[in-house]
Amino acid sequence: MKFNASSAQLSKDLSIAANAISPKAIMPILEDFLFKLEGNNLTISATNLETSIVINTEVTGHEDGSVALSAKILLDTLRTLPDQPITIETLDDKGLQITSAYGKYKMGIDDPDDFPDIESTPEEEGTSIEGLVLKSAIEKTMIAIGEVGVVRSSMSGVLFQLDFNKANFVSTDSHRLVKYTYNGLNFDSTKSFILPQKGLSLLKNAIVEDKEVHIFWNENSAFFEFEGFKIISTLINDDFPNYNNVIPVDNQNILNINRKDLMNSLKRLLIYANKSFNLVTFNLAEDSLTLATEDPEFAHDATEQLPCKYSGEPLTMGFSAKFFVELLGILNGEEVNIEFSNPKTPVLIKPVNQDSNQDLLLLIMPLIMQ
Structure with missing residues (x-):
């Protein structure tokens, strides 16, 4: 095998591919890239057996030709080179040589036949979605994924619900929930699957925003194809919780407030909050919001009043300010509406202005106050 390439372009492609390699690979071959050259097309493969x-x-x-080679050694070499033409070729003594303007570098190689087979894309018809939309959906929902081993397995990924002309992307860790809906899908059926965090991270880092992503699936895996890339992820084999049961539908107490003002206020109060719970109290009255926190162990306390519009009954509720800040951080608009019912039921957070074909709903559970 022998080819010439731009060191910068190859380094960029390999940096994306390296996200599929586990830092604790269970087999030495899983620390490798698989290169396969046919004409002027170089196919680069990487896997951790799950993604x-x-x-x-x-x-x-x-x-x-084809070769399996150390991902770390090759990437570490390319990242230190300024952009320039390089030559990569296999040698008769079973090694591989990289030639740059600065010198020559020889490394050992592995048998490409030892590299695991990567699953082929199913032939059944799938669907397509804009890269920018899918990347946004992943970025917004990943924040509410539950920790593996702490929550049930279905909550350690994002639910993809493909339903004729819309797609729902949902995540929850039982303390908060994110539901992102895209209303521009072209699909003649319904399908749902749960994509784990490893697959989501790999996909998010690789997506080309201005290209369509083609989605396929079978019983055990999901496949995403776009602009020279294919990503395969095993699915979580579990039933996602019935999230619609926890979304309130008739909250009568509505707070309208500047998103950044609320987020920055909560960040300041977090400095003074008890670090075990990050509890901040919301005291709501007509067109009035008072935030308060304390940490008696260190004699800390803080209070702020924020300008707002509030209509509804006077309420006092407690929340994890850390979770609240993280949810506000995935929104883009200036203002948010926050809908309350009573101190023990979930609260909805919605941006005031949303794109016509997209809908974002955030939910946070209150903390029980003593």
Whole structure:
């Protein structure tokens, strides 16, 4: 195998592919990239057996072939080179040589036949979604994914619900919930699956925002294809909680407030809050919001009043300010509406202005105050 390539472009592609390699690989071959050269097309593969990526990139090919090689050694070399043409070729003594303007670097290689087979895309018809929309959905929902081993397995990923002309992306860790709906899907059926965090992270880092992402699936895996990339992830084999049961539908107490003002106020109060619970109290009255926190152990306390519009009954509720700040941080607009019912039921957070084909709903559970 022999080809010429741009060191910067190859480094960029390999940096994305490296996200599929586990830092604690269970087999030495899983620390490798698999290169396969056919003509001017170089196929780069990487896997941790749960998530895999295949990248097709254009190079100047001289001799077809395939090789498995250390991902870390190759990437560490390319990252220190300024952009320049490089040559990569296998040698007769079973090694591989990289030639740059600065010198030559030789490394050992592994048998490409030892590299695990990567699952082929199913032939059944799938669906497509804009890359920017999918990336936004992943970024917003990943914040509420539950920790593996702490929550039930279904809550350690994001639910993809494909339903004719819309797609729902939902995550929850039992303390908060994010539901992102896209109303521009073109699909003639319904399908749902749960994608784990590893697959979500790999997909988010690879997505080309201005390209369509084609989605396919089978019983055990989901496949995402776009602009020279294919990402495969195993699915979580569990039933996602019936999240609609916990979303209130008739909250009568509505707070309208500047998102950044509330977020910055909560950040300041977090400095003075008890670090075990990050509890901040919301005291709501007509067009009035008072935030308060304390940590008696260190004689800390803080109070702030914020301008707002509030209509409804006077309420006093407690929340994890840390969780509240994280939820506000995934919104983009200036103002939010926060809907309350009573001190023991979930609270809804919605941006005032949303795109016509997208809908974002956030939910946070209150803390029980003594």
